[in-house]
Amino acid sequence: MPVALRALLIVILWVLCWVGIRSLPSDLPHRFAETSSPQEKAVSPVFLTEAINPDQGLPMVHVAALAQTPDGILHCVWYGGTAECRPDVKIYFSQREPGGRWTHPVTIMTRDQAEKDLDRPVQGLGNALLIADSDGTLRLLFVTIAMGKWSGSQLNSCVSKDGGFTWSRAEHLTLSPFFNFSELVRNRAVPLHDGGWCVPIYQEFLGKFAELLWLSKDGVWRKSRIAGGCSVFQPSLVPTGEESALVLLRDYTTARKIQLSSTYDGGREWSPASLTTLPNPDAGISGLPLGNNRILVAYNDSTKDRSDLSLALSRDGGGSWSRLVSLLHEEGASFAYPYLFRTSDGMIHLAYTWKSRELRLITFNEAWLNDQAAHSLDP
Amino acid sequence: MSSLLIHQFYAEVAPWAGLALLFIGRNPHPGLRRKIAAVLLAVFVLFIIPIGGWSIAAWLRVLEPNPSVTLTLLLLIALTSRLAGQAWFRRQDWNAAWFFGAVATLVLYPMGLGLTGIDPYSWGWGPVLPLIVTTAATLLLLRGNRFGVILLFPFAGWVLGIQESTNFWNTLADPFYGAVSLILTAILLIRRCSSLTSGTVVID
Numbered sequence: 001m002p003v004a005l006r007a008l009l010i011v012i013l014w015v016l017c018w019v020g021i022r023s024l025p026s027d028l029p030h031r032f033a034e035t036s037s038p039q040e041k042a043v044s045p046v047f048l049t050e051a052i053n054p055d056q057g058l059p060m061v062h063v064a065a066l067a068q069t070p071d072g073i074l075h076c077v078w079y080g081g082t083a084e085c086r087p088d089v090k091i092y093f094s095q096r097e098p099g100g101r102w103t104h105p106v107t108i109m110t111r112d113q114a115e116k117d118l119d120r121p122v123q124g125l126g127n128a129l130l131i132a133d134s135d136g137t138l139r140l141l142f143v144t145i146a147m148g149k150w151s152g153s154q155l156n157s158c159v160s161k162d163g164g165f166t167w168s169r170a171e172h173l174t175l176s177p178f179f180n181f182s183e184l185v186r187n188r189a190v191p192l193h194d195g196g197w198c199v200p201i202y203q204e205f206l207g208k209f210a211e212l213l214w215l216s217k218d219g220v221w222r223k224s225r226i227a228g229g230c231s232v233f234q235p236s237l238v239p240t241g242e243e244s245a246l247v248l249l250r251d252y253t254t255a256r257k258i259q260l261s262s263t264y265d266g267g268r269e270w271s272p273a274s275l276t277t278l279p280n281p282d283a284g285i286s287g288l289p290l291g292n293n294r295i296l297v298a299y300n301d302s303t304k305d306r307s308d309l310s311l312a313l314s315r316d317g318g319g320s321w322s323r324l325v326s327l328l329h330e331e332g333a334s335f336a337y338p339y340l341f342r343t344s345d346g347m348i349h350l351a352y353t354w355k356s357r358e359l360r361l362i363t364f365n366e367a368w369l370n371d372q373a374a375h376s377l378d379p
Numbered sequence: 380m381s382s383l384l385i386h387q388f389y390a391e392v393a394p395w396a397g398l399a400l401l402f403i404g405r406n407p408h409p410g411l412r413r414k415i416a417a418v419l420l421a422v423f424v425l426f427i428i429p430i431g432g433w434s435i436a437a438w439l440r441v442l443e444p445n446p447s448v449t450l451t452l453l454l455l456i457a458l459t460s461r462l463a464g465q466a467w468f469r470r471q472d473w474n475a476a477w478f479f480g481a482v483a484t485l486v487l488y489p490m491g492l493g494l495t496g497i498d499p500y501s502w503g504w505g506p507v508l509p510l511i512v513t514t515a516a517t518l519l520l521l522r523g524n525r526f527g528v529i530l531l532f533p534f535a536g537w538v539l540g541i542q543e544s545t546n547f548w549n550t551l552a553d554p555f556y557g558a559v560s561l562i563l564t565a566i567l568l569i570r571r572c573s574s575l576t577s578g579t580v581v582i583d
Contacts, residue, residue, distance in 0.1 A: 001523045009528060010520050016534035017513040020547070021506040023538065119387065120440045121433045146441050172444070174544035177491040177500045178554055179443055207493030225498040228490070270496070 025220045030266025031193040032239035034289065045368035052076050052094055052351065052359040053105050059083065061092075063186060064351035064359040066341040067130040067138065072098045074343060075138060075164055076351065077108070077128045078359050084126070085149045087111055091128045091142055093164050098345075108167055109158075114144050117170035118156065122146070126153055129185040131197055133217075138164055141185045141199065141213075151205045155183045155213075175213070175223050181205045185213075187236040187286060188341060190245070198267065200235040200247065208252050210235035212267055226270045232259045238287040238295050238318075242266075246318045248287045248297055249273055251280040256303035258285055260318050278312055278321050279303045288340040288348065290366065293317040298338035298350050301326060309335035309352060313373060325372040327362060386444070386543045389536075391426060391436045393446035393555075396454035398422045403461060415462060445549040448536040449480070450556035452529045468525055474567060475519060475526035480560025483552040503548035509534070512551065 053061060061080035068074050074096045081089030091109035096102045114122045126143035133139065138160040143153045158170040175183045182205040189199040195217035202210050210226040210233055226235055232249035239245040246262040247270070258280045259273040278299055283306050285299040294315050301310035301323065309328040312321045327350070328335045339351040347363055354360040402418045426436045453476055460467050468476075491500040502508040512530060519527030533550035536542060542549055 001520075001525070006520050006523065009531060010517050013513055013516055013520070013527075013531050013534065016531065016538055017509050020509055020534055020538045024504070024506060119383065120437045120444070121431070122441075172543060174445060174546060174549065177487050177546075177548055177552075180445075180544075203493060205492060209493045211498070222504050223498070223501055225496060225501070228493040228496045228498075230493065 025216065030214075030268060031242045032198065032245055032266070033191040033193045033242075034239050043367055045371050046347065046363065046365045047368045048363040050102070050361050050363075051354075052102050052361050053078070053080075053092065054358065056080065056092075056105055056358070058357075060356050061359055062353050062356065063127045063337050064339050064353065064361075065129045065188070066339060066349055066351055067132040068341070068343050069132045069136045069138065069163065070134060071136065071163075072344065073163065074098075074349070075130055075132065076102070076359065076361075077130045077140065077142075078353075079125055079128055081124075085124050085145055087124050089125045091125055091140070095164060108140065108160075108164065109142055109170070114142075114156065114170060117158070118144070118172050123148075123152070126150065127184055127186050129187075129189065129199065131189045131199070131215075134195060136163065137161055139197075139215075140167065142170075143184050146179075146181070150184060151182045153182045153184050153204070154180050155185060155201065173213075173221060175201070175221075176203065176205070178205070183211075183213075186234050186284060186337070188288075188339065189215075190237050190239050193242070198237060200237045202233040202235060204233065206230075208233040210247060210249055210261075212237070224267060226261055226267075227273055232261075232273045234284055235261075236285055236287040236297075238289050240289060240293065240295070240317050246287075246295070248276075248285050248318075250283065250285060251275075252282060256280055256282070258297070258299060262318065276318070276321055278323075281305055284337040286338045286340040286350075288342060290369075296340060296348070296369070297321070298327075298340050298352070300335070306334040306336045307331055309338060311350075311369075311372070313369070313376075322373075322376050324369065324376055382540065385541055387436070387440065389451075389541045390440055390444055390446060390543070393451040393454055394436070394439050395422055395426060396451065396458050398425070400454065400458050400461070403458070405461070443553060443555070445542045445544045445553065447553040447556050448533040448541075448550045449476070449529060450553055452532050453556070456529075472525040475524050476529065477560045477563040477567065479515070479526065479530075480552060480556050481564035483548075484557030484561055487548060487552060488554070488557060500546065500548055503546035508547050509537075512547075 058080040059082050064078045066076050076094050079089050079091050090107045092105040093108040094102045094105045122144045124145040128142040131139040140158050146152045155173045156170045158167045160167045174180050185201050187200045189197045197215045199213040201213045207230040209228050212224050214222045231253045234250035235247040237247050243266040244264045249259040257275045258278040260276050261270045261273045263270050281302050283300045288296045297312050300306045301308045310326045311324040313324050314321045336353040341349045350362040399419050399422045427434045456467050516527045516530035536550045537547050
């Protein structure tokens with residue numbers, strides 16, 4: 001190769017590199033916006049239970065996720081079908097106006113629709129997560145299964161500008177180097193200061209580990225890791241300050257306890273996961289910041305199964321936990337995948353899968369929580 | 380042409396070139412131009428034949444929607460070299476390609492799939508990885524290694540957005556390129572070791 005040609009190629013190379021780097025979006029902000037709790041309107045204890053999808057008649061429904069638009073409407077998505085990972089699984093959507101009832105579930109994503117949008121075969125659908133932007137845009141993140149089961153899952157995104165009636169063409173997110181296997185979403189997204197979102201995600205391929213998906217307001221995404229390995233996954237992100245947060249992690253070890261990791265630099269670095277005192281039967285958990293260093297967690301209070309759904313509270317930012325109340329308990333039953341969400345009126349909502357047949361919602365307030373704390377299971 | 384069509388068209392080039400290479404064979408006779416053209420066309424047609432309602436190209440997209448630019452270029456070089464009966468790449472160029480692929484694979488996949496708390500895949504959204512690759516490509520070009528020229532194209536693909544992925548890693552490496560690179564690098568290293576122990580000299 002002549003020297004002049006080499007020199008020219010090197011110049012072109014560096015120019016291309018420079019152009020590529022210049023076109024990179026600026027570093028996504030790592031400042032959590034959800035650091036204070038909404039003020040409650042009700043001061044007396046409130047505790048309500050209801051079904052989100054009564055009489056839907058599906059053999060299996062699972063993984064409810066909630067979001068609230070600025071107009072106060074609460075939205076819920078979940079998936080349902082004959083069984084997990086089956087081709088007939090669809091993603092359903094329902095909404096509830098303040099003081100109203102849940103609307104009849106509508107299908108917002110099917111396997112056929114996903115195939116059409118992504119222009120490739122899809123084996124099935126899975127977990128879905130809903131995010132409500134400050135302008136009322138709803139963003140759906142959902143899992144498609146390319147092959148196999150959850151290890152062959154991939155994440156996709158679409159948006160609705162009309163409150164969930166119509167949805168944009170789904171977009172495929174490339175988040176993993178190995179055939180883009182296997183990224184899943186499950187727990188609540190946390191808003192960022194610039195209008196973006198931090199979404200806890202996880203991998204379930206060779207390892208099971210926790211990650212964060214950073215979504216900017218204009219649709220750019222990045223990913224960072226909380227922990228590697230094959231011991232903790234399905235993170236529930238709980239911000240405790242603008243740059244501090246902790247994640248509660250589903251345990252995949254023999255310890256059978258909820259694990260916890262924390263960050264003080266906006267999620268760039270995370271402490272090694274450590275065991276809490278709360279049990280975990282390799283099941284989903286959900287955490288919620290209540291302000292003043294208090295953290296609420298919904299979890300299955302067992303090391304064996306999901307027959308008990310309980311609440312626990314930390315008053316010291318996750319350092320110690322006290323069991324508050326057992327919400328549901330029935331031997332042999334399954335009350336799974338709790339999803340805690342707080343609406344703008346200060347009410348706390350706990351959606352969960354009831355015996356795999358229904359999505360149910362428990363709504364309560366801090367006054368009710370304080371009552372429970374007074375009669376806490378743990379002193 | 381929409382970006383979706385560009386992504387789809389690009390994703391089909393590498394499997395097409397790979398399959399065409401297999402069908403054409405190692406030393407196609409230069410006089411059989413019609414046969415060769417027929418093979419290339421047949422492979423293309425094969426890709427658009429629907430199976431289970433989807434073309435083979437769509438099924439391949441399920442597995443790998445982002446074949447690396449590096450692999451795509453290497454396959455095209457191999458294909459055009461065989462068709463022209465002229466080796467565009469010398470042995471040291473191929474060795475550099477496999478060594479680069481092996482290093483990229485060893486850095487990217489074990490940790491990218493969760494071996495540690497470090498995620499090298501996320502480097503593909505930042506400036507460090509492109510700068511490292513630019514430096515490596517510059518060194519190769521200074522040595523006159525033609526694989527350095529190939530490394531220009533991942534940058535071009537990245538800048539032009541020809542892949543579905545926005546991550547620079549996807550333009551550089553993919554599991555197929557990684558697997559082939561690891562095997563061939565291992566063979567190369569074993570040969571070198573055995574030649575060193577037997578006292579013979581391997582000239583690349």
